[in-house]
Amino acid sequence: MDKLAIVLLSGGLDSTTVLAIAKNLGYLPLTLSFDYGQRHRVELGKARVIAKKFGVEEHRVVSVDLKQFGGSALTDDIEVPMDREEDAMTAEIPVTYVPARNTIFLSYALAFAETRGARDVFIGVNAVDYSGYPDCRPEFVQAFEALANLATKAGVDGESLKIHAPLIQMTKAEIIKKGLELNVDYGLTHSCYQPTPDGTSCGRCDSCRLRRKGFLDAGAVDPLNYVD
Amino acid sequence: MDKLAIVLLSGGLDSTTVLAIAKNLGYLPLTLSFDYGQRHRVELGKARVIAKKFGVEEHRVVSVDLKQFGGSALTDDIEVPMDREEDAMTAEIPVTYVPARNTIFLSYALAFAETRGARDVFIGVNAVDYSGYPDCRPEFVQAFEALANLATKAGVDGESLKIHAPLIQMTKAEIIKKGLELNVDYGLTHSCYQPTPDGTSCGRCDSCRLRRKGFLDAGAVDPLNYVD
Numbered sequence: 001m002d003k004l005a006i007v008l009l010s011g012g013l014d015s016t017t018v019l020a021i022a023k024n025l026g027y028l029p030l031t032l033s034f035d036y037g038q039r040h041r042v043e044l045g046k047a048r049v050i051a052k053k054f055g056v057e058e059h060r061v062v063s064v065d066l067k068q069f070g071g072s073a074l075t076d077d078i079e080v081p082m083d084r085e086e087d088a089m090t091a092e093i094p095v096t097y098v099p100a101r102n103t104i105f106l107s108y109a110l111a112f113a114e115t116r117g118a119r120d121v122f123i124g125v126n127a128v129d130y131s132g133y134p135d136c137r138p139e140f141v142q143a144f145e146a147l148a149n150l151a152t153k154a155g156v157d158g159e160s161l162k163i164h165a166p167l168i169q170m171t172k173a174e175i176i177k178k179g180l181e182l183n184v185d186y187g188l189t190h191s192c193y194q195p196t197p198d199g200t201s202c203g204r205c206d207s208c209r210l211r212r213k214g215f216l217d218a219g220a221v222d223p224l225n226y227v228d
Numbered sequence: 229m230d231k232l233a234i235v236l237l238s239g240g241l242d243s244t245t246v247l248a249i250a251k252n253l254g255y256l257p258l259t260l261s262f263d264y265g266q267r268h269r270v271e272l273g274k275a276r277v278i279a280k281k282f283g284v285e286e287h288r289v290v291s292v293d294l295k296q297f298g299g300s301a302l303t304d305d306i307e308v309p310m311d312r313e314e315d316a317m318t319a320e321i322p323v324t325y326v327p328a329r330n331t332i333f334l335s336y337a338l339a340f341a342e343t344r345g346a347r348d349v350f351i352g353v354n355a356v357d358y359s360g361y362p363d364c365r366p367e368f369v370q371a372f373e374a375l376a377n378l379a380t381k382a383g384v385d386g387e388s389l390k391i392h393a394p395l396i397q398m399t400k401a402e403i404i405k406k407g408l409e410l411n412v413d414y415g416l417t418h419s420c421y422q423p424t425p426d427g428t429s430c431g432r433c434d435s436c437r438l439r440r441k442g443f444l445d446a447g448a449v450d451p452l453n454y455v456d
Contacts (some may be wrong), residue, residue: 062293069288069343100339103379106333111328115297140378147371151331151363 002028004118005164006109009033009059009111011047013189013211014124014167017179019054020164022122024182029122030058032112034105036098037067037075042199043190050188058116062108066098080194082167082204086213102135106144106163113161121148122164128171141165172214180220196227203228230256230347233392234328237261237287241417241439242352242395244405247282249394250350252410257350258286260340263331264302264326265295270427271418278416286344290336294326308422310432314441330363334372334391338347341389342380349376350392356399369393400442409449415451424455431456 005027009015011193022029044061051059067075075098102125109121125136133138145163152161169174179186191211192201201208203226215222233255237243250257259282261275272289279287295303303326330353337349353364362368373391380389395403407414419439420429429436431454443450 034391060296062296063291065290066229066339068290069339097381099342099381100335100379103338103375104332104335107332109329110331111294111297111326114327134381135379137378140375143371143375147331147368150365150368150371151328153327153362 002026003105003190004028004030004116005120005122006113006116006118007031007122008105008109008124009047009051010124011043011045011189012124012191012207013172013179013186013214014126014175015047016050016184016186016189017175017182018122018124018164018166019056020179020182020184022120022164023054027120027122029054029056030112030116031060032109033059033061034064034108035061036064036101039075039080040193040195042195044125046188046190053185053188060112060117064104064108066101066104069099070205077143078123081204082202084206084209087209097133100135102122102133102140103144106148110148110152110161119159120162120164122166124167125165126167126170126175128169136168138165138168141168171217172210173217176214176218176220180218185223189224191224201226229432230254231348232344233257233350234341234344234346235259235350236352237275237279237332238352239271239278239417240271240352240419240435241400241407241414241442242403243275243418244278244295244310244412244414245348245396245403245410246352247278247284247406248391248410248412250348252391255348255350257282257284258340258344258346259284259288260333260337261287261289262292262336263289264329266294267303268273268418268423270423274416276416279390281413281416288340292332294329294332297327308433309376309396311395312434312437316440323414328363329367330361334376338376338380338389347387348390348392350394352395353393354395354398354400354403355395364396366393366396369396399445400438401445402443404446404448408446413451417452419452429454 005022007019007022007029009031031051127137148161191207193205193207194202233250235247235250235257237259259279355365376389419435420432422430422437
């Protein structure tokens, strides 16, 4: 029997690649998306389509009320930065940082894993191209794994929970190459922080710029259309 | 100026005592409750009243959709155990355990703390009288603190976040004595897992039994009425 794994799936390029990796490793993935009031909620629909395409047996969408605390350009009326060079993106923690987001997301993944008897959780965090977020660092992932093994029945029973972050040391170009190798259709994915009402990517926010540069560096064609 | 602290406030005996302790230590508490589909949702109203009574400036209630994963007698149609002796309560992880609950709650506290610039979080977990829950152990709290310092801006900036669990090594009787010393009105609190529709405590679930025994051991009178 295949081993169950919980895969955090935003509908973006990174998490979709992670889903392909988990499947390729022989896991039976269950996917989890979050509706946290993000401006780019279009990604939730993409996640659903992607989960279906990958034959995922259970795809859950959890509503997470992060907007009520405020503090992020992804959920509030704070301007999303445009046209920034990569140096500027990583120089400080960006305004698109959502406080404690990955901690909250992984906590829900833990609840999902525990109720389904899964011992493996996959998350698409990446420390190379986007080191500005504190909760994308390898130390963070390790600390969460340590916590997970103390927080749950699995830990008490002596079984261990593993948090997999297969992209953590990869560049965007390497992620894209890996995904293409695994036949990921990146036309299904969404990366833009500030899409138009019809879902078209702006091409200028940090996320679009990193994606486009990734495809360029990978020598591949990005199937998405952009406004600019 | 008083230092801000986030206090997790369920409306129960333990968390209300923690709120009194935080206030007594000179913190300016902001409180956080969770609506997670618990049978004993009556506690949410109590939490609001308690927060007001303590002059809390900001009380938040976060909806947490734990029911959709299932797996607990507190949220699902699983029977709440009644009339159990203390030995039986702590022999194994009880069915009232909600998967990853404290991990999720502390994650939200972290988001709240980060957006308000608080560096202190208080939680009323207790390892003595209720060691059956894995996420009530001191190791769990320490692991979360380590995580918190890697997950957030505060950690990156070199400031440190502290998770306070002042009750962790106290018996229920000690908690009650401490609260009475600080003039906590336990008549405002709610502990029962399976109250009647009008909110009266059953007197027989694990939580009621621990509470009643606590008052007995403390030589104090429990101001609550019970069905049995």
